[in-house]
Amino acid sequence: MVLAGGRGERLYPLTEHRTKPAVPFGAIYRLIDFVLSNLLNSGIHQIYILTQYKAHSLIRHLQQGWVITQPINGSFVIPVPAEMRTRETWYLGTADAVYQNLYLIRRASPDIVLIFGADHVYLMDVRQMIDYHLQTGADVTVATIPTPLEEASRFGVAVVDENRRIIRFEEKVPHPTSIPGRPQEALVSMGNYIFRTEVLLEELERDAQDEKSTHDFGKDIIPRICADRRVYAYDFRTNVIPGASEPADYWRDVGTIESYYQANMDLKEPLPRLNLYNPEWPVRSVRYHDPPAKIVVDHQGRMGHAENSLLAGGTILSGGYVRDSVIGRNTYIWSGAVVEESIILGSVEIKEGAKIYRTIIDHGNVIAPGEKIGYDHDRDRERYFVDPSGIVVIPRNPLY
Numbered sequence: 001m002v003l004a005g006g007r008g009e010r011l012y013p014l015t016e017h018r019t020k021p022a023v024p025f026g027a028i029y030r031l032i033d034f035v036l037s038n039l040l041n042s043g044i045h046q047i048y049i050l051t052q053y054k055a056h057s058l059i060r061h062l063q064q065g066w067v068i069t070q071p072i073n074g075s076f077v078i079p080v081p082a083e084m085r086t087r088e089t090w091y092l093g094t095a096d097a098v099y100q101n102l103y104l105i106r107r108a109s110p111d112i113v114l115i116f117g118a119d120h121v122y123l124m125d126v127r128q129m130i131d132y133h134l135q136t137g138a139d140v141t142v143a144t145i146p147t148p149l150e151e152a153s154r155f156g157v158a159v160v161d162e163n164r165r166i167i168r169f170e171e172k173v174p175h176p177t178s179i180p181g182r183p184q185e186a187l188v189s190m191g192n193y194i195f196r197t198e199v200l201l202e203e204l205e206r207d208a209q210d211e212k213s214t215h216d217f218g219k220d221i222i223p224r225i226c227a228d229r230r231v232y233a234y235d236f237r238t239n240v241i242p243g244a245s246e247p248a249d250y251w252r253d254v255g256t257i258e259s260y261y262q263a264n265m266d267l268k269e270p271l272p273r274l275n276l277y278n279p280e281w282p283v284r285s286v287r288y289h290d291p292p293a294k295i296v297v298d299h300q301g302r303m304g305h306a307e308n309s310l311l312a313g314g315t316i317l318s319g320g321y322v323r324d325s326v327i328g329r330n331t332y333i334w335s336g337a338v339v340e341e342s343i344i345l346g347s348v349e350i351k352e353g354a355k356i357y358r359t360i361i362d363h364g365n366v367i368a369p370g371e372k373i374g375y376d377h378d379r380d381r382e383r384y385f386v387d388p389s390g391i392v393v394i395p396r397n398p399l400y
Contacts (some may be wrong), residue, residue, distance in 0.1 A: 001037075001048050001050060001098055001104075001107075001114070001115045001116070001118050001325055002032070002035055002036070002047060002048065002049045002050065002099070002116050002118050003018065003050055003094050003097060003098075003115065003116070003191075004021040004032055004049050004050060004051050004055075004058060004079075004097075004118035005051055005053050005055070005091055005097060005120075006019060006020040006021065006053065006118070006119055007019070007020065007053045008020025008023065008093065008119065008255070009159060010256045010257070011023060011149060011228065011255065011257060012385075013261060013362075013395040013396075014257070014260070014271065014360070014362060014393065014395075015054070015162075016395055017054065017057070017396050018054055018056075018119050019052075019054050019055055019057070019058050020053070020118075020255075021058055021118035021119045021175075022055075022057040022058035022061060022117045022164070022206055022217075023045070023119075023254075023260070024328060024345045024346065024363075025121065025254070025260075025263070025264065025314040026264060026267050026276065026310065026326060026344075027267075027310040027311065027326050027327060027329070028312045028328070028329060029283060029285045030058075030061050030287055030398045031032075031118065031119045031121065031212075031254065032049075032058065032061070032118045032119070032207050033061075033065075033122075033283055033284060033285045034120065034121055034122060034123070034283060035071060035116050035117065035118050036049075036066055036077070036143045036284065036293065037123075037281075037282065037283045037284045038122075038124045038125075038126055039114075039126060040077075040104065040157075040284065041122075041125070041241075041281055041282070042125055042126035042127045043127060044107065044126060045074070045075035045076070045077075045112065046075065046079070046110075046258065046285075047076065047077045047078045047100065048061065048075065048078055048079075048104055049077070049080065050076065050080050050081050050091075050095070050097045050098070050101060050212070050273075051079050051080065051081050051082070051116070051296070052081070052082045052090060052091050052220065055079075055081065058079070058080055059081075060078070061286060062079050064285070065218060065285055065286030065287065066284075067079065069116065072149045074261055075375070079299070080101055080104070082097075082100070082282045083100070083267075084100070085101070085103070085189065085223055086099065086100045086182075086208070086213050086349070087100075087346050087378070090212070091378055093214050093215035093216035093217075093219070093220075094207055094215075094216050094217045095204060095215045095216055095217050095219070095220060095221050096208070096215035096347045098115060098200075098204060098285050099124070099205075099207070099208050099215070101206040102201065102204060103355065105197065105200070106201075109197075110197055111196070111197060112130070112133065112194055112195065112196060112197060113195050113197055113200050114126065114130075114193070115189035115192070115193045115194075115195065115200075115217065116183075116191070116193075116270045117190075117192060117200065119217050119253075119254065119255070120190065120191065120251060120252065120253055120254070121242050121250075121251070121254055121274065121285045122248065122250060122251040122252065122274075123244075123248060123250070123251040123261050123274065123275070123281055123283070124143075124153070124236065124239050124241065124248060125239055125240070125241045125242070125281075126236070127131035128239050128339045128382055129141065129143060129192075129194060129234045129239070130194060130242075130300055130335075132153045132232070133194045133232070133234070134325075136164075136230070136232045137230060138194075138195065138196075138229045138230050138231065138232040139195070139199040139225070139229040139230045139305050140193060140195050140222070140225065140229060140230070141193065141194040141201060141231075141232050141233075141234050142158060142166065142169075142190075142192070142193055142222065142231065142232070142233055142234065142315030143189070143190040143191075143192035143193070143234050144188060144189055144190060144233040144234060144235060144236060145185045145187075145235075145236040145237060145251050146182070146185045146186070146187060146188070146237065147187075147188040147189055147191055147209050148184060148185060148355065149176065149184050149185060149186050151170060151185070152176040152177070152188050153173065153174055153176055154172060155172065155188040155189060155253070155254070156169060156170065156171045156172065156188070156189035156191075156218040156228040156251070157169070157171075157173070157176040157177060157186045157188055157189070157246075158188075158189060158233045159177045159187070159189060159383075160187060162235050164232055164234075164235070165230065165232055165233075166222075166226050166232065166233050167226060168223075168226055169189075169223040169226050169231075170223075171216075171218045171219045171222075171223060172218075172219075173324050182202070182363045183260070187232070187233060187352075188268070189218060189222075190236060190251060191217075191218070191253075193217060199225075199229060199308075199351040203221055203224075203229075203377075204221075205224060207221055208378075209362060210365060215283050218239065221382070225337055235321035236251060237349045241278070241280070241281045241329045242280040242281055243278040244275070244278060244280050244281070244282030245277075247308075249273065250266075250274045252266075252272040252274075256385060256387075257360070257387040257389065257391055257393060258271075258388075258391065260360075260387035261343065261358075261360065261389070262390050264326045264343050265324070265326075265341070267310055267326060268308045268309055268310060268324055268325070268364070270308075277341045286302075288313065288329060288331040290312070290313030290314035290329050290330065291313060291314055291379065293311040293312065293313055293314070293315040293316075293317075293327075294315070294316045294317070294318055295311075295317045296316070296317070296318050296319075297319065298318045298319025298334075299319075300319065300335060301334055302319035303316035303319065303331075304318055304319050304320055304321075305317075305320075305321050305322070306321075306322040306384070307322070307323050307324075308323060308324045309322050309323065309324060309326065309327060310325075310326045310327065311327045311332075311347065312327060312329035312331075313326050313329050313330075313331035314329045314331075315327050315328075315329065315330065315331045315332075316331075316332050316333070318332070318333065318334060318335060319331035319335035319336060320334060320335065320336065320337040320338070320339070320350070321337070321338045321339070322340075323339070323340045323341070324340060324341045324342045325339050325340065325341060325343065325344070326342075326343045326344070327339070328343075328344050328345045328346025328347070328348070328363075329346045329347070330346055330347045330348045331344050331346060331347070331348045331349070331350070332348075332350070333350045334350060334351050334352045334354075335352050335353075336347075336352050336353040337350045337351065337352060337354045337356075337367075338354075338355045338356065339353070339356045340357050340358075341357060341358045342356050342357065342358060342359045342360065342361070342374070343360045343361070344361045345353045345360070345361065345362050345363050346362070346363055346384075347363045347364055347368070347369065347400065348361050348365050348367070349365075349366045349368075350368040351366070351367055351368055351371070352369045353369050353370045354368065354369060354371045355372045355373070355374075355375070356372075356373050356374060356391065357373070357374030357375055358374045358391055358392065358395045359373050359374040359389060359391070359392040359393070359394065360392070360394070361394045361398035362393070362394060362395050362397075363400045364396055364399065364400025365394055365396075365397050366399030372388075373392055373394070374392050377390065377392070386400045
């Protein structure tokens with residue numbers, strides 16, 4: 001069960017017209033592509049995607065690149081919209097989203113159920129987490145990663161004993177508990193869980209009857225069951241995907257404009273910690289029939305130039321200059337235009353002489369000739385959104 005109904009309020013205005021898992025990333029992907037790629041690469045082919053908030057962009061993306069509605073050898077990838085099956089409300093939280101779709105689990109009658117988030121950036125062989133879950137005899141296994149203590153207050157934190165059994169779970173507390181012997185780090189939940197099916201059914205029924213619950217896995221269910229269920233923490237940093245020479249250490253919750261921007265910028269490094277070029281662990285997405293990206297001389301003889309950047313298909317760089325940027329599909333950068341340390345989501349035109357710096361430009365925008373964005377934040381605020389981190393965001397053209 002993939003939880004894909006998040007609003008992503010801290011990613012506004014990128015989530016003004018789309019749910020968070022549908023936000024574009026890395027020139028050719030959407031955030032949801034990472035969890036789906038991890039699951040399919042791990043041999044998990046029975047996947048329900050629970051949607052709710054502004055799901056049109058997400059469903060269109062899934063239909064174009066992912067959906068298997070006719071099961072083949074038992075395999076399927078199916079989006080499930082909120083249907084108010086158990087009460088006359090939309091999903092009240094992550095646990096309620098699964099609770100309202102328990103009929104799907106009962107119908108399949110599996111031994112275990114994976115409940116994964118849809119809006120994190122990472123590569124993971126999920127089979128290794130399943131093996132750990134079975135070896136420990138756990139009722140519930142939570143994927144975790146050590147994180148600097150100053151950042152851990154934004155997440156759920158697992159407090160474990162010497163056998164990695166979770167004895168307490170702290171959800172977004174101001175002063176999280178550090179890892180024993182490592183006072184500068186906390187063990188953060190990645191929002192991915194494996195449940196024994198009967199335990200999941202019992203705990204969701206119990207939670208649904210609790211009027212004080214917010215019906216959330218991290219806030220309610222996991223903290224409550226640590227005392228009387230076998231709940232274990234899986235160490236993500238032991239995970240080694242096929243084709244990788246070292247264990248995983250890259251996981252990003254891109255829940256803010258600043259973290260989203262930085263995760264994109266990570267990709268342009270010569271040897272990025274997130275390797276998108278591993279043929280044994282491909283990150284899948286929609287296969288558009290775009291022509292190749294093209295860097296050409298303009299009509300004045302000025303050569304297009306790009307360095308330390310990702311350019312998606314259909315992009316034309318005609319006499320423009322791109323540095324340290326991520327350029328989405330079908331972007332046209334005209335003569336004399338300069339794009340530096342920026343993210344262009346795609347279907348954008350940057351006219352002659354325009355200069356873009358530390359800016360995220362959403363779909364369907366045309367930047368006028370000679371325009372300057374990212375250099376004067378007071379002026380930028382009059383027209384666009386300026387994040388507290390100083391990153392300018394130009395929202396999606398509503399007509400796109």
